[in-house]
Amino acid sequence: MYNGSRLAAATNTVVVTINYRVGALGFLVVDDPSCTPNVGLLDQVAALEWVRDNISAFGGDPDNVTIFGESAGGGSVLSLLAMPAAVGTFQRAIVQSGATDLLLDRERAVLVTEAVARCAGLDRVDVDALRSMSGPDLIAAQAQAAGELFMTVGTMPFHPCVDGVVLPQTWLEAAESGFNPVPVIIGTTRDEMDLFKMFDPAAATLDDAGLRARLGATGKNVDALIDAYVATGTTAPPDVWARVNTDTAMWLHALAIAEARSAHAPTWMYRFDWEASSPEMGAPHGVDIPFPFTTIDVDGWDTFIEDPEQAMSLASVIQRSWADFANDGIPTLGDTEWPAFDRETRSTAIFGRNITVESDPNGQVRQAWNT
DSSP states (O other), rough: OOOOOHEEEEEEEOOOOOOOOOHHHHHOSSSOOOOOSHHHHHHHHHHHHHHHHHHGGGTTTTTTTTEEEETTTHHHHHHHOOOOOTTTSSSSEEEOOOOSSOBBOOOHHHHHHHHHHTTOOSSSSOOOHHHHHHHHHHHHHHHHHHHHHHTTOOOOOOOOOOSSSSSSHHHHHHHHHTTOOOEEEEEEEEGGGGGGGOOOGGGGGOOHHHHHHEEEEEOOOOOHHHHHHHTTTTOOOHHHHHHHHHHIIIIIIHHHHHHHHHTTSSSEEEEEEEOOGGGOOOTTTTTTTTTTTTTEEEEEEEESSHHHHHHHHHHHHHHHHHHHHHHSOOOOOOBBBOOOOOOTOOOOEEESSSSEEEEEETTHHHHHHOO
């Protein structure tokens, strides 16, 4: 799925994929001066430095580097945009479904480290003992800790931490301050959280009272929210809640970052509407992954695609758009103009069966969340 050969061949670009430490190996935070936090992010900086120093040998331009990633990869891109160590290692960035509220503060990150130590059989966070553990033992402790941390830290506790040094501020704070103002494309899929419905089976039978109770917990105006979603054609309580999950988990965060970054650098926003062949999934998290690579025909993934010919046509447009952005900083949409995002027009490219550009899509929903 992530094979870059077609992308490279079709667009005359050099495509580089990297590996980095994840989980406990990449994101434990320890109150010990000998332990650097966020080493998983520093691995990515090291990879970018390697590209800067060596990519010319492969026909690449070290002064024209674009980074892009999806989900955790999109979060990595946002982290790199906020890291002093990464400044100058890339010139543009693309964030696919990466804007979330999953960044850890130092207090929660320390809780994660303490849980790993406890699950490893230690009575305290012992740096030397953790370093001496075998890889399989550390991974086993990580898995057990993840289960214990489900209610306190979340379903995915091993995330970058705002540590004040490697990552000195949040993604949004960096965007608001104008830090590293390189051009950015940022977006989400239309139905991000539909992929995770199995974690909340009660939502499938939600009635109006249950929906209102859940919305009431947000502290927002419940009537205004329901009216806004109904105005978009979403009326059944389970469907409204699915939209709420996507909007609060991803879309509103991406929108806030686009608003902030657009004040300092060219910014483009998109929404990916292409639906998977499974009707209950809509356009879920991850469905966009193969499109820039035009690898929608890979084994397994082709089962998500109902109309391969039309999907490949869309994939070719997205691939060219990403490549044109990487080449000269201006994304294209074939014959359709894609204006940059700003707070007034809020231009957003919609990638679906047809490609359109809308001004402030779901604006009533946005306003309801902001009041």
